[in-house]
């Protein structure tokens with residue numbers, strides 16, 4: 028998906044103190060957005076699950092095998108959408124703090140960033156119980172949006188890699204700036220930067236130490252680009268998990284295929300969305316396991332081709348690399364669970380991950396459509412909330428609730 032999280036984390040750190048004494052920003056997401064119990068749309072995948080994975084083992088038909096072989100040829104010929112994706116991310120401009128705060132999706136970006144912070148923090152804590160010197164692979168690092176999270180986690184070594192060369196350069200620059208600005212007493216992690224297409228090239232040969240073993244591979248909003256072909260998805264998995272230490276974690280965020288198909292099936296056309304995002308499929312009703320392309324458009328960003336990731340298949344494929352699923356949660360589930368933790372709730376405020384409703388005298392709401400906040404009014408009517416409260420506009424909830432959070436653990 029397009030870069031939903033680019034927020035200058037420095038700004039977030041700075042805002043922590045002044046935000047602390049604002050009114051409690053506790054909100055519930057609009058109730059009807061991602062009700063996974065609904066059968067609409069899920070049916071196609073439930074059937075697919077039986078048909079293609081036999082519950083767990085994917086059975087690949089002869090035609091499907093032929094498809095894989097054709098895809099494989101494409102990979103070796105360097106075809107596919109990787110270059111389009113790289114070009115898109117290379118062209119994305121870094122925007123200043125002021126411009127960013129004016130963005131219609133300011134809170135959505137912050138919210139997604141909070142989700143990543145909590146996820147990353149959780150797994151750093153898990154590893155830290157076993158060892159102190161933590162090594163991380165940030166696969167699809169972009170412009171380095173997570174550098175401050177690694178700094179906060181006091182890791183020892185980071186390898187940043189991305190298909191987009193300009194992004195890798197900007198990430199490296201951000202790392203150097205961070206080092207220069209840090210206190211002399213603070214030990215900042217060592218870092219290595221690699222431009223590579225992780226769905227087509229083996230990363231290990233590019234590391235300073237090819238035998239490097241990672242405690243965490245973090246793949247935030249990236250893995251779905253690899254589901255163009257089986258070979259690409261497998262190569263990205265190999266890069267993510269092949270060099271993990273025993274007990275290491277592969278964590279990430281990716282669109283939830285059930286949610287995408289559910290919304291598509293409910294739409295009268297081949298697309299769905301709202302005023303800030305649009306997802307456009309080529310057709311409805313047929314969802315191949317690989318190469319099921321859709322175009323994702325986000326406010327102020329051009330279309331990027333992405334691919335549906337059928338999660339039960341990813342879970343199966345990961346077994347090849349001795350990976351066991353620890354959990355898979357929708358953004359909604361993850362948010363609701365983590366909001367029970369006071370520290371995470373405070374972080375949500377500090378990161379400005381929710382907007383205050385109603386706006387105060389010095390601010391205006393992100394959306395000027397009154398029905399974008401009807402879920403808050405509904406909560407109020409039912410006596411379930413007090414104003415002012417923290418929320419996202421309905422359009423932003425709809426965009427963020429497409430995603431899921433996952434974590435795998437290396438068994439051997």
Ligand SMILES: C[S@@+](CC[C@H](N)C(=O)[O-])C[C@H]1O[C@@H](n2cnc3c(N)ncnc32)[C@H](O)[C@@H]1O
Pocket residue numbers: 028029030031032033109112113116166167168169170171172173188189190191194223224225226227246247248249252253
């Ligand atoms: C939505 S951005 C996320 C960036 C970063 N992970 C974050 O959360 O801020 C997706 C990133 O995946 C990268 N990407 C897409 N396909 C890739 C591939 N085949 N190999 C490596 N990186 C890829 C893009 O260049 C882009 O930087």
